[in-house]
Amino acid sequence: MKIMRIFLYAGVFVKWIIIASITGVLGGFIGVAFNKSISYVTGLHQQYPALLFLMPVLGLLIVLMYDKAKLSGDGGTNLILHSIRHLKGVPIIIAPMIFISTVLTHLVGGSAGREGAALQLGGSIGAQVGRIFRLSQKDMNVAVMCGMGALFSALFGTPLTAAFFAMEVIAVGVLYYSAFVPCVVSSLVAYAISYLFKGFTLPYNPPKVPHLSLISMLQTGGLAILCAFISILFCLIMKYTKEGLTKLFKNPYIRMLCGGVIFIALALIFGDEYTGLGAKTIVTAVNEGHAKYYDFILKMIFTAVTMAIGFKGGEIVPTLFIGSTFGCAIGAHLGLDPTFGAAIGIVAVFCGVVNCPIASILLSIELFGGEGTAFYVVAVCISYMLSGYYSIYSSQRFAYSKLRAEYVNMKAN
Missing domain, CATH: 1.10.3080.10 (Clc chloride channel)
Structure with a gap:
């Protein structure tokens, strides 16, 4: 009986190593593409500051896109968190929508970051990988967390932060330990790919830390x-x-x-x-x-x-x-x-x-x-x-x- 349990654990371990690695690879390459897109349009905005005046026009395009996709409500990071907590699927349409709309936001100089896109892109990727492997809904949620961690890692170059952020952010006070191995693996794989293709930079010098007193x-x-x-x-x-x-x-x-x-x-x-x-x-x-x-x-x-x-x-x-x-x-x-x-x-x-x-x-x-x-x-x-x-x-x-x-x-x- 104990031997059977060992084989069971080993089988689950191998399953998640494979799923997390695939998710990490996809997340790494998409993260690199996304980060380079953001860097490119940011450079365009700095070179042509008049792009600021296109903000209302491109903004209307974003509203139209989300309206046609029936995501005109809060179809962002909150939707991902809600989907995981209530065991619901993540719509595939989220990935291209958030990619395009975030790039347009930075093109006109909108004051926004990248992690919202990372969590939504990653969540959508993880969900699609989970569907390919025909995971149960509970395992699907772990796959979504893998995707979230992978994209976060690829964009920011902080794999451990990304893994634990994906596990912690869903419900404060609860850490999803079942997602520990999958999230760490996917984050590290995505980090390695992003590092290889220079998908992120860590430009901070160590600060001047005071003496401990x-x-x-x-x-x-x-x-x-x-x-x-x-x-x-x-x-x-x-x-x-x-x-x-x-x-x-x-x-x-x-x-x-x-x-x-x-x-x-x-x-x-x-x-x-x-x-x-x-x-x-x-x-x-x-x-x-x-x-x-x-x-x-x-x-x-x-x-x-x-x-x-x-x-x-x-x-x-x-x-x-x-x-x-x-x-x-x-x-x-x-x-x-x-x-x-x-x-x-x-x-x-x-x-x-x-x-x-x-x-x-x-x-x-x-x-x-x-x-x-x-x-x-x-x-x-x-x-x-x-x-x-x-x-x-x-x-x-x-x-x-x-x-x-x-x-x-x-x-x-």
Whole structure:
């Protein structure tokens, strides 16, 4: 009997190694293509800034595409999370839709990231691989998580973060250990392919980590507390901007047209630093320790308008922008080196908006090295607890309380 169990475990192990590897290969190549597409159109926008004025026109095209595909509601990352939690299939149409719409968003300078596309592209790829292997619905959900991790890894070059993010983000307080091997394998395979074809860059230098002492821990803790409130503020701005513009412009086409004009006005007033990914500003904050004290709030506004009117992409890269600039500017006033403050800001705000503490700790190590791990862990712990039940993903659910060992099963605020 025991021998039969060993063969059973071995069979399941081999099955997931094969499925995860295939998913990782597909995710790696699609991730490279997607990342290079985003880089190309970003370069076009920087070369021809007048593309900004096409925002309402291309925005209307995105609305039309989603309307015809019957994804005119929230057909984004929230749909993926909802599908996994409720054992429902992931529509195949999501993959080409999010690829095209995210590229168009960055072509006109929309303030958005890439992880939304990564999770949706990856989820769709994983679902298709699962259908080919005729997986059960529960195994299909693991395949979807494999795809999510693979694309995240290929785009950001952080395979361990990607694997645990895919497992943690579905339901806060529950870690899907059955997806551990599949997600790690798919993420590593996708990372290897993306690395081979230069699908990502990690441009951050190790920050100047302070000596481990009570004072430096208190300084880090103080910054983490502030970052927790910044993450709440970002979630609230995202939520109420969308609700407000939806209420003001009930027709999605009118909302996109008017919202596009609003975004153009903001860009003309405050400059193009807050359009697009904002990667240069993040690198400047982390590597050089320079950021303006109002950078983070303007990025929040630009991102909220972009996503609320119907453009696509994601909120993670804007979150890194917000965290790095806030941490850089405020950390110096707390006695921390600005570069280290930027690193703490990235990790703490990231954790505060996605509620994935393990993935956040791994992100700090994969981006900045392991020297300051103790500080990053403290920042993540503080931000995770103090950020409450807020999330940038409205369909994210909290299975267990952040305050006590209690099952709550509540939706994000």
